[in-house]
Amino acid sequence: MGIAVGIVPCLSDNYSYLMRVPGTDRAVVVDASEAAPVRAALREHGLTLAAILATHHHEDHVGGNLELLKEFPNAQVFGFETDAGRLPGLTRGVKDGERFALEGLEVKAMHIPGHTLGAVAYLVDDAVFTGDTLFVAGCGRLFEGTPAQMYDSINTRLGGLADATRVYCGHEYTAKNLEFAAALEPSNQAVRDKSERVRALLARGEPTVPSTIGEERETNPFLRVEKPEILAKVAEDLSGDRSTASLFGAVRRAKDRFR
Ligand code: ZN
Ligand code: FE
Numbered sequence: 395m396g397i398a399v400g401i402v403p404c405l406s407d408n409y410s411y412l413m414r415v416p417g418t419d420r421a422v423v424v425d426a427s428e429a430a431p432v433r434a435a436l437r438e439h440g441l442t443l444a445a446i447l448a449t450h451h452h453e454d455h456v457g458g459n460l461e462l463l464k465e466f467p468n469a470q471v472f473g474f475e476t477d478a479g480r481l482p483g484l485t486r487g488v489k490d491g492e493r494f495a496l497e498g499l500e501v502k503a504m505h506i507p508g509h510t511l512g513a514v515a516y517l518v519d520d521a522v523f524t525g526d527t528l529f530v531a532g533c534g535r536l537f538e539g540t541p542a543q544m545y546d547s548i549n550t551r552l553g554g555l556a557d558a559t560r561v562y563c564g565h566e567y568t569a570k571n572l573e574f575a576a577a578l579e580p581s582n583q584a585v586r587d588k589s590e591r592v593r594a595l596l597a598r599g600e601p602t603v604p605s606t607i608g609e610e611r612e613t614n615p616f617l618r619v620e621k622p623e624i625l626a627k628v629a630e631d632l633s634g635d636r637s638t639a640s641l642f643g644a645v646r647r648a649k650d651r652f653r
Contacts, residue, residue, distance in 0.1 A: 396519045396520035396521055396560065397413055397416075397499070397518055397519040397520075397521055398413065398414065399411050399412070399413055399521055399560070399562060399604070400412035400413070400414075400435060400439075401562075401601050401603060402423075402431050402432055402435045403431065403566075403601070404427035404428045404431050404432070404454075404458075405427055405428060405457075407565050407566045407567065408425070408427040408428075408454050408455070408565055408566075409425075409427075409562070409563070409564060409565065409566065409601065409603060410423055410424065410425050410427050410428075410431065410432050410435075410458075411423065411424040411523060411562050412424075412432070412435050412439075412441075413518065414439065414441060415444065415496075415497040415498045415499055417498065418497065418498065419440055419441055419442060420441065420444040420497055421436055421439070421441040421442065421443055421444060422444055422446075422447060422497065422499060422518075423436075423443060423445070423446050423447070423462075424447045424449065424516060424523045424562070425446075425447070425448060425449055425455040425456070425523070425564060426446050426448075426455075426456065426457070426458035426462055427454055427455055427456075427457055427458055428457050428458045429457075429461035429462050430458075432458055432462060433462065433465065442466060443462055443465070443466035443469045444469060444470070444496070444497050445469055445470040445472060445496055446459060446462065446469060446470070446472065446483075447472045447473075447501070447523065448471060448472065448473040448477075448481050448484070448514075449513060449514060449515065449516070449523060449524070449525025449526070449527075449564060450473075450474075450509065450512060450513040450514070450525050450526060450527075451473070451477050451480040451481050451510060452510070452526065454564075455525060455526070455564060456481060456482050456483075459471055459481075459482040459483040460482050460483055463483045470485045470486050470496075471483040471484050471485050471486070472484075472485075472486050472487075472488055472496075472503075472516075473486075473487065473488070473512070473514065474487065474488060474505060474512040474513070474514040475488060475489055476511065476512050477510075477512030480512075481512075488503040488514060489503065489505075490503065490504065490505035490514075491503070491504065491505075499518055499519075500518070500519070501516055501517070501518050502516070502517040502518075503515070503516060504517060504522075504551055504552070505547075505551075506524070506527045506528075506547035506548070506551055506552060507538070507539045507543045507544075507547060508527055508533075508534070508536055508538075508539035508540075508543045508544025508545075508547045508548070509525070509526045509527050509533075509534035509535065509536065509537055509539065510526075510537055510538045510539070511538045511539055513525055513526070513527050513539075513547070515527065515528075515551075515552060517555070517559075520558060520559055520560055521560045521562060521604070522552065522555060522560070522561055522562070522607075523562050523563075524552060524561060524562070524563045524564070525563070525564045526563070526564045526565065527544070527547055527548065527552070528547075528548050528552050528561060528563060528610065528614075528616075529563045529564070529565060529567050529568070530561065530563055530567070530568040530571065530602050530603060530605040530610070530614075531571035531574075531575050531585075531605075531610070531613050531614050531615075532567055532568075532570075532571030532574065532575075532614065532615075532616065532649070533614075533616040534564075535646075535650070536643075536646060540639070540643075541639045541640070541642045541643030541646060542639035542642075544642060544646070545619075545638055545639045545642035546639075548616055548617060548642075549616075549617060549619075549638070549642075553607065553610075553611070553617055555607045556607065557606060557607055557608030558606060558607075558608065559607040560604035560605075560606055561603070561604055561605040561606060561607060561609075561610060562603050562604050563603060563605075566601060566602060566603075568592050568596075568602035568605075569589075569592055569593070569596060569602075571614075572585060572588060572592060572613070573589075573652075574615065574648075574649050574652045575613060575614065575615050576589060577652070578615050578623070578624050578645070578648070579615060579618065579621065579623045579624055580623070581623060582612075582613070582623075584609075584612040584613050585613050588609065588612075588613045615645055615649075616642065616645060616646070619638060619642050619644075619645050620638060620641060624641075624645065625641065627648070628641065628644035628645055628647075628648055631644040631647060631648070632644055
């Protein structure tokens, strides 16, 4: 059993995550999207906010930071070091690959640029928090980085984690992502099976997180850009360059055009 992760729905489709430091009444929050639901979750469990781990600077991931800091002025706020100027309340910049002890938790920061240049994932025990870089069955838009950076972040860095690693992402986009995955790779049975499981979860009002790295390898087109069926679908958009980065860029552009 890995660390218990509480899921806190925020805004229209964001997730904040809450981890109690074992044996204490202190909590670490990943991406405080907005203050009220996070505060309510802390109160419900009688927890004090010890730290916020920010995956990237977008407002829908850090919008609650300053308000929560008013109530918990001693809480630390972690984020990627180069984003110090745009992460509200940042107290501690982290480096790529840095491991640090946070209260009683062992955390590893992984720089995963692409969606933004300062995007960072946090690996805590067997759970990885991927923000808007890796979604369940999808990935974030390339607002600041290149396809090559995003390919590397998702396939080499996050994709290098163990299959059993639990994936907690920043948004509930899974149903739409799976529609795109099915359109791109209609013969993929794992996509069909996952779509059914996801429909059942959503029908019960339950989140589709966590996924696992192993499931993402089987279902997420952005971890499968070299599969023949996918390659054939985006071939005309490749202009001769069949590098993995170019393929990744073509799949991302296809997703941008998808309804
Ligand atoms: Zn974002
Ligand atoms: Fe977002």
